[in-house]
Amino acid sequence: MDNWDEIRTAYQVARVGTVSGAADVLGVHHATVIRHIDALEKRLGTKLFQRHSRGYTATEAGHDLLSVAQATDDQFIQLAGRIKGRGESVSGELIVTSIAGISDLLTPVMLSFQEKWPDVRVRLLTDMRIFRLDYGEAHVAIRAGDAQEEQDNVVQPLVRIRTGLYAARSYVERFGLPASEADFDGHRFVSADLTTTRAPFHRWLRTAVQPDQIAYSATEPAALEQAVIAGAGIGFIPAFRAEGTPNLVQILPPRDDWESPLRLVTHVDLHRTRKVQAFVSHLKESAKDWKLCR
Amino acid sequence: MDNWDEIRTAYQVARVGTVSGAADVLGVHHATVIRHIDALEKRLGTKLFQRHSRGYTATEAGHDLLSVAQATDDQFIQLAGRIKGRGESVSGELIVTSIAGISDLLTPVMLSFQEKWPDVRVRLLTDMRIFRLDYGEAHVAIRAGDAQEEQDNVVQPLVRIRTGLYAARSYVERFGLPASEADFDGHRFVSADLTTTRAPFHRWLRTAVQPDQIAYSATEPAALEQAVIAGAGIGFIPAFRAEGTPNLVQILPPRDDWESPLRLVTHVDLHRTRKVQAFVSHLKESAKDWKLCR
DNA sequence: CTCAGCCCGTGCAATAACGCACAGAATCGC
DNA sequence: GCGATTCTGTGCGTTATTGCACGGGCTGAG
DSSP states (O other): OOOHHHHHHHHHHHHHSSHHHHHHHHTSOHHHHHHHHHHHHHHHTSOOEEEETTEEEEOHHHHHHHHHHHHHHHHHHHHHHHHHHHTTSOOEEEEEEEOTTOHHHHHHHHHHHHHHSTTEEEEEEOOSSOOOGGGTSOSEEEEESSOOOOTTEEEEEEEEEOEEEEEEHHHHHHHOOOOSGGGOTTOOEEEEOTTTOOOHHHHHHHHHSOGGGEEEEESSHHHHHHHHHTTSOEEEEEHHHHTTOTTEEEEEOOOGGGOEEEEEEEEHHHHTSHHHHHHHHHHHHHHTTOTTBO | OOOHHHHHHHHHHHHHSSHHHHHHHHTSOHHHHHHHHHHHHHHHTSOOEEEETTEEEEOHHHHHHHHHHHHHHHHHHHHHHHHHHHTTSOOEEEEEEEOTTOHHHHHHHHHHHHHHSTTEEEEEEOOSSOOOGGGTSOSEEEEESSOOOOTTEEEEEEEEEOEEEEEEHHHHHHHOOOOSGGGOTTOOEEEEOTTTOOOHHHHHHHHHSOGGGEEEEESSHHHHHHHHHTTSOEEEEEHHHHTTOTTEEEEEOOOGGGOEEEEEEEEHHHHTSHHHHHHHHHHHHHHTTOTTBO
16 A cells, blocks of 8 residues: 555545545645546555546445545644644653763752653663764763764753762771872772773873772772772762762862863754753753852 | 655654665655655654664654554555455445335345345435436446436346236226226326336326326325225236235236336446445346246 | 775756646536 | 536646765774
8 A cells, every 4th residue: 555645635535525626625736636546546456436527426445445544634633733742842751861970960850850841751861881862862961071972962061070089987097098199109099990981080090090009990980989988999979979978088179170071962953842942951050059060 | 744655754764764774665765765754854843853874763753653654554554455355345335226116026135135145234225316326326226218328337138027007906896897998988097297207108108098087196106006006096017016916907918018128237337346246146146036027 | 994884865867747728528507 | 408617537748756876974894
């Protein structure tokens, strides 16, 4: 059953009853309607209409087509309404992907957004691999660093996360408190695998300490944080997280060159839609209240 | 939502995931697919797909279209199957229209036909006006006389109904029994309006008797028959009906030039279908058993 | 790193679809 | 009964759609 347009033509003929009338409705010449009907009947091998001087009347097959195409027409009209309205409405799914380790910041934002727009189903994806906006894997991405983005992505800076060096109180009691960067000899450190991170503070650490001083490494930020809290070594923790955590001692305060700039990225096709715009503005508004960032 | 073909194209793209793949399925060039998508998105004002190097992935709107068009495709396939199979199957409605007054003959035929093909719903239409086959008002028509049929009608002779002149026994007791055609003076006759009948025996009667001898006239054959039986006058009754009716006296036996040839008429478009063929052959077979016809 | 394979996108030529005009036929109203 | 109207059907010229070929980009394997 190729050529749905011919079905649509036959539908109008069955509905109106005349070729001329259907042609008017369809906005084409009546000769076109005749040719569509002829072609469709030839392909089906059955007469859809009885031709007579007052018009076309549908046969049984024509009536069957009429009812099916009627339903189709209704559904397409509803579909068009939904699609056209979708750009205007804030509803459906909103998929946000972000770097790991900032879910404390994001989760309240997502929840308040969903509270504001109850028709939206929110999904937050965090994974090692980078989700591709141009594959439609997410509507909004929150990424770190200055990495080059793809062509069609709209990038805007969000906040800069301040990160400091911390250690657990239990670690300090056991290994002592280094006075400064020059006093790091003999200390143990917790860091991410260099293969999976491009965070500036981790890169800095690799230059500041010996490789064998990295006592513990992991890929997941939460795992690193847990390791520091457990006393495995000195490690980087975002200031906003360290402040709320007891038993953490600041070794070195946040430095500007450790700061990780967060970028808010959307695909250009989705950037214009009201749903994405709503979330973007909501996120930027919420980010103003984030402490210990800038 | 004009242009259903573009929806069909978009449906295949959403299903397959690539323009090239959809083009293969649709049997068109991939450039055509791209143009269809572009046109459809432009008309809807919404992106249906995210374009990337590995193909097209559907957006939310695209997924919506996919599910709607999927259902449409299924329904169209089923529709095509029904329509193509309809010509082969003996089912659905079968509308027969006939001249009034032969329902005794037809009803058993219709009933046995329905018994033979239980999926058929049979309708018998008899009315003063002639139902038009080319308007699709009936599949089969049984008509009388030699009237010219329209262009696309298939005509085949059925039987010739023998008609005689009869009177009720009560009439004969009151007015006497005419010995022959020459003895009609003073007798009363029952006849159809000349405006509504072209039956040869009625026309003959108008020449054989004086107009004021027509004591009773009607349009409906059953009404005429009832009038004759009630003793209103001498009238024509088909031999097959008169034989089974008590209290009827034959005035004149059937004559060849009174015979009314019945024609079996079908529209050329429907004549080929198996359903109509089945009924036509069933009717002709049954007609062989009709008594007092030839 | 390079090459092969598989996508998408666009200018240009061919082709199929379309609109136009006219003819024929039937119906409606006067 | 007869013109007026309406509808279908077809040949012809035009337009729009399609197919083709080529270029470019991305991906994944060797």
